[in-house]
Amino acid sequence: MTLLLNTLLIGLGVITFIQLIYYVFIFGKFSFAKPQVPNPKKLPVSVIVCAKNEAENIKKYIALLLSQNYPAYELVLIDDASSDETRDLFEAIAKQHDFVKLVKVDNNEAFWGNKKYALTLGIKAAKNEYLLFTDADCYPQSQNWITEMTAHFSATKTIVLGYGAYDKIKNSFLNKIIRFETLLTATQYFAWAKAGKPYMGVGRNLAYKKEEFFRVRGFMDHMQVRSGDDDLFINQAATGSNTNICFSEAGFTYSMPKTRFKEWFNQKRRHVSTAKLYKPFDKFQLGSFFISQFLFLVLAVLLLAFQFQWMIVTGIIVFRYIFAWLSLGFAAGKLKEKDVMYWFPFIEIFLIFTQINVFITNIFSKPVHWK
Structure with missing residues (x-):
């Protein structure tokens, strides 16, 4: 038994080291980055909004x-x-x-209910080379949203990843969970973009040149997948040399988050279903991070339950939470989500088991996509 517990303790140390690499040396590229000082440009921009049965949101945000x-x-x-x-x-x-400009899309038997088909028609109809995307249920944080996002284009940077935040709802723990998960996801894709390995973006706030769309044949390589007009496209088209990020507050977009757990859970099922089509390295780094989170929790609980070297185990746990809290805390400051960090340990544990539930559920049934 002692040999087994010693092995578990060594495993906890190894997993904590892996977590340190992620939180400090990878996520830190974004978390500890200097504030952005954009250089405004006057580029010809087409803002593209795709809507399906969004009349109420259009009235609110147009x-x-x-x-x-x-x-x-x-x-x-x-x-x-x-x-x-x-x-x-x-x-x-x-x-x-x-x-x-209005683009009217009628149901097409070959692309029934496929948002990518509608977006393709809109992109082709756009007169400008620079394209800026958001959703019909989103609104820009400021009147300078276009200015902020386009400021990060350059001669070589033809893709800009932005932050799509969610509104804060008081006295709602689900809202804190949703916003923390959004913060963590943004920290990951911003950090990997700064590391030269961009792997995703969100359609709520995303910009790229039209030439990038046609260079990879648009959505054709994953047209059969109903979701992924944002992350699968970026996974295919983005590189370390052509991608930039925008995390200045005036460049944020906001949307109303789900208010019921089931609706949010189904939304996460759709998002996760596209990750299996990512490039091998991206699947590896995302999987490794999640597995290290899960194993850290399991090993810590087991060792504490057996009260084995409890002072060392407690020290490792405290050390891990300190550097994770600092890394995500600085990211939360940049993305104006500081309040969710007070609940970090509890939300993280909840998300780990929610993610496992999502994976298992997706194995046995397919998630519902575009309305």
Whole structure:
């Protein structure tokens, strides 16, 4: 028994070292990065919004897209065969504003309910080379959203990853879970982008040149996968030399998070279902991080339960949480999510078991995608 416990203690030390590499040496590339000082540019930009049955959100947020403080931009509104009044709203907006272009998408038997098909039509219809994407249920944090995002384009940087945040809901622990998970995900994809290995972005806040879209044949290599118009595209098109990030607050977008656990759980099932199509290295680094989180928790609990070298075990646990808290805490400061860090240990444990549940559930049933 003593030999086994000693082995577990060594394993805990190894796993903690792996966690240290992630939190400090990888995530730290973003967490401890200096604040951004963007260089505003006046690039010809087409803002693309794809909507399916989003009439209520359009009424709430469209004004913020129409009033951006940017010298000249085109707003491409895509109605993806909506059954509510989305198309009527878009038509009225297009009549009132010359810089608004409406793309009407009818159901196509070959691409039934596929958002990627609708986005492809919108991208082809856009007149400008620089494309900036958000969703119909999102709104920009400021009137300088376009300015902030496009400031990170350059002669070589043709893809810009932004932060898509969620609104804060008071007295909601689920809201803290959702925002922490969003913070952790953003910390990961920002950090890996700074490390020269970008692997994903979020469609709520994403920009790239049209040439990048056509260089990889758009979504054709994963058109059969209903989700992934953002992360699968970035996984395929982004490189260390062509990708930049934007984490200045004025460049954030926000959207209303799910308010019921089941809805959020189903959303996570859709997101996870695309990760299996990532490049081998990206699947490895994401899997290694999750496995190290899970094993750290299991080994720590086992060793404490047997009260084996409890002072050493406690020291390792405290050490691990200190550097993890610091790393994510600095990232939370950059992304204006500091309040979720007070709950870090509890939320992390909850997310570990939720992730396991998502993996198991996806094995036995396919998640539902675009409405």
